[in-house]
Amino acid sequence: MRRFLIGDRSFDEDSVEFQALLPRAYEHKLRPHCRCKEPAVAMYIARLDGQYFVKRMPLSGRDHDPACSSYEPPYELSGLGPLVGNAIQIDANGRTALKLDFSMTKRSPRAALSLPTESSEPAIRNETKKLSLRAMLHYLWEMGELTEWRSSWAGKRGWGRVRTSLMNAASQTTARGAHLSEMLFVPEVFHQEDKEAIAARRSAALAGAQASGTGPRTLMIAVAEVKECTAAREGHRITLRHLPFPFMIEEGPWKRLNARYETELELWRSNEECHLILIATFGISVSGVAAVEEVAMMVVNEDWIPFESVHERHLLERLARLRRKSVKGLRFNLSRDHPIVSVTLPEQRPSPVALFIVPPGASEDYERALAEMIESRPEMTPWVWRVSEGEMPRLP
DNA sequence: ACTAAATAAGCCGAGCTGTT
DNA sequence: AACAGCTCGGCTTATTTAGT
Numbered sequence: 483m484r485r486f487l488i489g490d491r492s493f494d495e496d497s498v499e500f501q502a503l504l505p506r507a508y509e510h511k512l513r514p515h516c517r518c519k520e521p522a523v524a525m526y527i528a529r530l531d532g533q534y535f536v537k538r539m540p541l542s543g544r545d546h547d548p549a550c551s552s553y554e555p556p557y558e559l560s561g562l563g564p565l566v567g568n569a570i571q572i573d574a575n576g577r578t579a580l581k582l583d584f585s586m587t588k589r590s591p592r593a594a595l596s597l598p599t600e601s602s603e604p605a606i607r608n609e610t611k612k613l614s615l616r617a618m619l620h621y622l623w624e625m626g627e628l629t630e631w632r633s634s635w636a637g638k639r640g641w642g643r644v645r646t647s648l649m650n651a652a653s654q655t656t657a658r659g660a661h662l663s664e665m666l667f668v669p670e671v672f673h674q675e676d677k678e679a680i681a682a683r684r685s686a687a688l689a690g691a692q693a694s695g696t697g698p699r700t701l702m703i704a705v706a707e708v709k710e711c712t713a714a715r716e717g718h719r720i721t722l723r724h725l726p727f728p729f730m731i732e733e734g735p736w737k738r739l740n741a742r743y744e745t746e747l748e749l750w751r752s753n754e755e756c757h758l759i760l761i762a763t764f765g766i767s768v769s770g771v772a773a774v775e776e777v778a779m780m781v782v783n784e785d786w787i788p789f790e791s792v793h794e795r796h797l798l799e800r801l802a803r804l805r806r807k808s809v810k811g812l813r814f815n816l817s818r819d820h821p822i823v824s825v826t827l828p829e830q831r832p833s834p835v836a837l838f839i840v841p842p843g844a845s846e847d848y849e850r851a852l853a854e855m856i857e858s859r860p861e862m863t864p865w866v867w868r869v870s871e872g873e874m875p876r877l878p
Numbered sequence: 879a880c881t882a883a884a885t886a887a888g889c890c891g892a893g894c895t896g897t898t
Numbered sequence: 899a900a901c902a903g904c905t906c907g908g909c910t911t912a913t914t915t916a917g918t
Contacts, residue, residue: 585887658886659914738904 484551486514486536487522495536504534518550525552530650540578540625540654541566548834548861554809555834556859559823561617561814562624569613569815570621580621580657583612584776586665588699588765613815615778619705619761620812622666623788625651629810631785633803641707641724642671644786648705664690667704669724691766701763701775704729708750708758708779720774722760729764731774743779745790753795755784788812793839793869794824800877801825819845821852826862827878835878836862842870 484495488507493500507514508527514536515522523545528537538546541562543554557563566572569581613621623629626647628639645668655662667687670680691702706722713719718736719728731739740747750758762777782788785802787810789795801808804827811823818841827835836859838852856864867874 582886587887741904 484536485517486525487517488512488514492517501534504536508534516546516550516552518547518552519545523552540572541570548828553828555823555826555828555836555862559826559836559855559859559862560624560811561620561816561820561822562812564816565613565617565814569617578625578655580618580655580662581612582618582657583614584763586658586701586703586763588701588775615703615761615763615776616780617814618703619759619778619780620788620814621655622648622651622705624812625654628786629788629812630807631787631798631802631810632807633805635785636802639786640671645670665703667691667702669704669706669722672724672726688766691764691772693765693768699765701765703761704764705759705761708760720760727770727772729762729772729774731777735774735777739777739779746779746781749781749789749792749795752792756789756795757782757784757786759788790818791839791841793841793867793874796874797824797837797839797867800874801827804877806830819848821848821855823855830863830878833861833863835865837865838867840866840868840870844868844870 486493486495486500488503489512493503504527508529512527514525514527516525516536516538523538523542525536525538525542528535538552538554541557543552544556546553557566562570569583571579571581573579626644628644628647648668649663649666652662652666657665670683672680688702690700693699704722706725709721709723711718711720714730717730717732720731721728746758750756759780759782760777761779763775764772765775766772780788781790783795783798783802785798787798789798789810790813798808798810806827806829809826809828811825813820813822816822821838821840823836824839825837827837836856838856840848840852852866856862863878865875865878
């Protein structure tokens with residue numbers, strides 16, 4: 483159980499007086515501090531559906547004691563590490579600001595191209611990294627705690643849960659000076675009996691993507707599960723679950739998508755249980771047709787945990803039966819030849835465990851980078867499965 | 879209100895990879 | 899081995915924001 487400090491008073495999480503204090507503390511924007519470590523770790527109070535929760539500040543999971551329920555493994559082991567502080571900036575109120583590497587508007591084609599002017603200005607290095615679309619999807623998944631799993635959650639996570647988690651994550655986040663929740667569209671679970679209300683909420687949510695006729699088109703970001711892709715008269719039609727209309731994609735981008743996400747599509751087609759998650763910037767034309775501008779994808783298993791190879795899926799399958807929590811590491815902007823932690827087991831005793839999978843045919847550089855990564859986090863017990871050496875080793 | 883600086887989006891070229 | 903296509907980074911220009 484967690485113990486909190488509010489002001490100079492100490493409370494047990496479950497105590498009646500603490501639960502009674504929460505609404506007032508929320509009202510006055512008081513910040514609880516978790517006493518699992520000294521000095522206590524700053525947290526915040528969130529209100530969800532009229533209930534109050536003490537939540538950790540974004541990306542502060544590593545500051546908690548490994549035994550604390552708010553503990554999360556350090557993000558340096560996943561693709562999140564290089565982005566924190568640059569593309570992902572966290573302020574004191576627990577809100578994060580993202581820098582995006584994709585357009586959120588579509589401007590009309592440039593009227594005239596001006597000849598490049600002679601310029602002797604010193605070149606300004608743009609060293610700030612930005613989030614790709616895939617990294618944005620991984621960010622939402624991680625912040626929504628959809629990378630976490632324990633066996634007791636079996637059967638309890640469906641698209642409704644996923645959607646709520648994603649929207650919660652977005653509500654803490656800004657990008658390009660706007661709230662991410664206003665830019666993000668995630669289709670609601672469709673129920674026939676609630677058809678009209680859902681349609682009304684949907685069209686309200688999609689207002690930001692609607693073409694106004696003049697000026698640059700503003701785009702929105704959609705996250706949804708792909709149902710199927712079919713050829714259209716021109717380009718392709720992507721049908722998404724819980725959405726009554728398809729997203730159109732032109733032939734060129736469609737080809738690129740297939741080449742880029744060949745592995746993902748292959749994994750998706752090879753297994754009926756898994757889901758293909760799409761993230762795309764899109765706009766809606768005056769005639770009401772939704773068209774994709776940019777797109778990225780990832781494959782998740784039946785528990786909505788992302789994976790990138792059959793080996794990882796096997797590992798997740800084994801871990802899904804464990805009562806203790808497992809946390810999936812994600813790649814964000816990193817390419818496939820960078821090692822990242824596959825899964826961490828934060829609740830493992832005596833120390834948290836980092837599970838790595840070395841893909842067959844990994845280079846020496848890969849092994850070297852992996853060794854460095856393991857060395858840099860001595861508090862984590864490493865577990866390595868080298869696929870080329872055979873079967874999965876025994877889990878810790 | 880005007881100017882300067884920061885930011886966003888699109889274009890272009892260098893380098894890499896995969897194919898023929 | 900050459901070529902084509904794609905990706906990534908840098909540069910340019912437009913637009914927004916902040917400061918005077």
